[in-house]
Amino acid sequence: MRYKRVAAVAMMASLALSAAACGKEGNPTPSGGNASGGAQSDQCTTSGVTFTPKTDVNVAGSPTFQKIKSAGKVTIGVKFDQPNLGYKDAQGKRCGFDVEMAQYIAGTLGVDPAKIEYKEIASANRETAIKGGEIDYYVGTYSITDKRKNDVSFAGPYFVAGQDLLVRKDDSSITGKDSLKGKKVCSATGSTPIQRVRDENLTEPNNIVEFKTYSECVSQLLDKKVDAVTTDDAILKGYAAQNPDELKVVGQPFSTEKYGIGLPKDDKALRDYVNDQIEAAFKDGTWQKIYDGTLGKSGSSATPPQLERY
Amino acid sequence: MAEFLRVLTDNADLFREGFFNTVKLFLIAGVGSLVLGMLLGAMRVSPVPALRAFGATYVNVVRNTPLTLVFAFLVFAVPKLDVNIDYFPSACIALTLYTAAFVCEVVRSGVNTVATGQAEAARALGMTFGQVLTLIVLPQALRAMVPPMMSVFIAMLKNTTIAAGFSVLEAGAIPAYMSERGEPQFAVLLWITIGFLILVLPLVALQRFLERKWAVAR
Numbered sequence: 159m160r161y162k163r164v165a166a167v168a169m170m171a172s173l174a175l176s177a178a179a180c181g182k183e184g185n186p187t188p189s190g191g192n193a194s195g196g197a198q199s200d201q202c203t204t205s206g207v208t209f210t211p212k213t214d215v216n217v218a219g220s221p222t223f224q225k226i227k228s229a230g231k232v233t234i235g236v237k238f239d240q241p242n243l244g245y246k247d248a249q250g251k252r253c254g255f256d257v258e259m260a261q262y263i264a265g266t267l268g269v270d271p272a273k274i275e276y277k278e279i280a281s282a283n284r285e286t287a288i289k290g291g292e293i294d295y296y297v298g299t300y301s302i303t304d305k306r307k308n309d310v311s312f313a314g315p316y317f318v319a320g321q322d323l324l325v326r327k328d329d330s331s332i333t334g335k336d337s338l339k340g341k342k343v344c345s346a347t348g349s350t351p352i353q354r355v356r357d358e359n360l361t362e363p364n365n366i367v368e369f370k371t372y373s374e375c376v377s378q379l380l381d382k383k384v385d386a387v388t389t390d391d392a393i394l395k396g397y398a399a400q401n402p403d404e405l406k407v408v409g410q411p412f413s414t415e416k417y418g419i420g421l422p423k424d425d426k427a428l429r430d431y432v433n434d435q436i437e438a439a440f441k442d443g444t445w446q447k448i449y450d451g452t453l454g455k456s457g458s459s460a461t462p463p464q465l466e467r468y
Numbered sequence: 469m470a471e472f473l474r475v476l477t478d479n480a481d482l483f484r485e486g487f488f489n490t491v492k493l494f495l496i497a498g499v500g501s502l503v504l505g506m507l508l509g510a511m512r513v514s515p516v517p518a519l520r521a522f523g524a525t526y527v528n529v530v531r532n533t534p535l536t537l538v539f540a541f542l543v544f545a546v547p548k549l550d551v552n553i554d555y556f557p558s559a560c561i562a563l564t565l566y567t568a569a570f571v572c573e574v575v576r577s578g579v580n581t582v583a584t585g586q587a588e589a590a591r592a593l594g595m596t597f598g599q600v601l602t603l604i605v606l607p608q609a610l611r612a613m614v615p616p617m618m619s620v621f622i623a624m625l626k627n628t629t630i631a632a633g634f635s636v637l638e639a640g641a642i643p644a645y646m647s648e649r650g651e652p653q654f655a656v657l658l659w660i661t662i663g664f665l666i667l668v669l670p671l672v673a674l675q676r677f678l679e680r681k682w683a684v685a686r
Binding site for chain 2: 281282283284285286303304305306308309344346347348349350353366367368369370374377378381382383
């Protein structure tokens with residue numbers, strides 16, 4: 159009898175488990191590429207700058223550099239769904255401002271661009287990936303904040319962006335952040351821009367729309383389910399350039415986002431070295447060439463920002 | 469430890485709103501899928517072949533579709549047909565449609581535990597269809613349905629987190645917010661786990677209660 163009961167319990171447990179397994183759904187994968195893929199032209203513009211790896215590089219006291227040197231390759235965290243910034247085109251080619259900055263830095267560390275291993279890291283996982291050593295550094299619209307400095311460190315800023323609005327071209331009712339009341343505003347889930355919209359009551363709470371990726375927001379904008387997409391102007395300009403007949407950027411930025419290169423927190427030697435290299439790129443015109451060949455194609459110009467060493 | 473508690477107290481508003489929406493989604497989709505699932509289950513065991521075929525087709529199609537796809541269909545494909553459903557109702561509909569398929573199977577398996585001979589015997593005694601159902605089949609079937617049904621609902625509770633990817637601010641969206649606020653992910657995820665454990669407890673208690681209530685000496 160006793161044996162029977164134990165067997166019954168074991169069977170029920172396994173049944174319950176399998177039922178749960180049936181109902182349990184896998185990871186919510188972002189169905190990205192709704193707007194960016196498909197019919198639109200996947201132009202992958204490059205600045206034409208060639209990055210030749212430096213020889214005889216040494217960054218004394220940098221564990222990350224030692225790791226890169228002994229492996230003979232560098233692992234860089236990037237974005238893949240931001241046209242003209244961090245983008246992977248239909249042929250699998252990576253391009254954009256952030257990607258070229260990443261390649262430039264890899265070159266200064268003595269790594270051939272062909273030896274770069276790219277990892278697509280979602281915004282929410284950036285600190286974890288850097289801390290866990292999954293990537294050597296991260297270049298992808300990574301805003302420098304004090305909170306993040308608790309987990310990682312930043313070289314840069316190498317670019318300064320600001321929060322702006324992307325709207326349908328025929329929409330003249332949205333002129334800036336104060337005309338958003340009653341409009342549906344979309345951005346990436348939990349992103350700083352959408353938290354700002356919420357905190358400053360720029361629109362009603364039930365008009366706030368959040369998706370995993372910006373391309374999903376842009377798809378909703380084209381389908382008229384939302385009225386504006388908000389995030390850093392750099393990202394928005396990339397989408398506007400992809401679809402210039404239907405979309406436009408309002409052009410009234412209302413924040414300052416300083417993009418830095420995410421590095422392991424305790425590696426000050428590497429941070430100083432990367433800062434030196436960014437400064438060199440500012441001075442010798444490499445930065446300008448990269449910008450003009452990528453984000454500059456959207457028609458707006460920019461100058462190198464001020465480095466903030468610490 | 470203090471740091472761990474601070475993560476919760478500093479972001480209490482977000483946790484409250486997130487879990488409130490999770491519960492709201494769960495309750496609405498729970499009632500919806502229970503009703504729809506019962507209907508489908510009734511169809512699958514009904515004597516009408518057309519209804520049986522419909523029930524079977526529904527279960528086979530929906531149960532084999534990833535939930536993310538059901539969401540994506542409602543949020544990205546339906547607007548192309550000029551039908552505009554808001555995001556929260558979309559999430560409720562997606563969860564209801566999906567979970568109903570599982571509820572249906574639980575109902576069917578529950579009914580199948582009652583031997584056909586019993587229903588035949590009841591009919592032979594002159595009971596009506598309603599009487600056979602309410603006096604003979606359902607009391608026994610319900611008992612067998614409780615444990616798997618609870619598993620389905622616990623799974624559904626966790627499935628609500630998929631709505632975070634489709635513009636519903638629920639518990640699944642909290643990590644993204646917190647990472648942007650620079651909070652340590654480990655503490656955040658642990659708090660969310662604790663939150664879900666707390667939400668599951670009433671379901672487990674309900675299962676215990678129902679099992680005891682309907683227990684019979686065998």
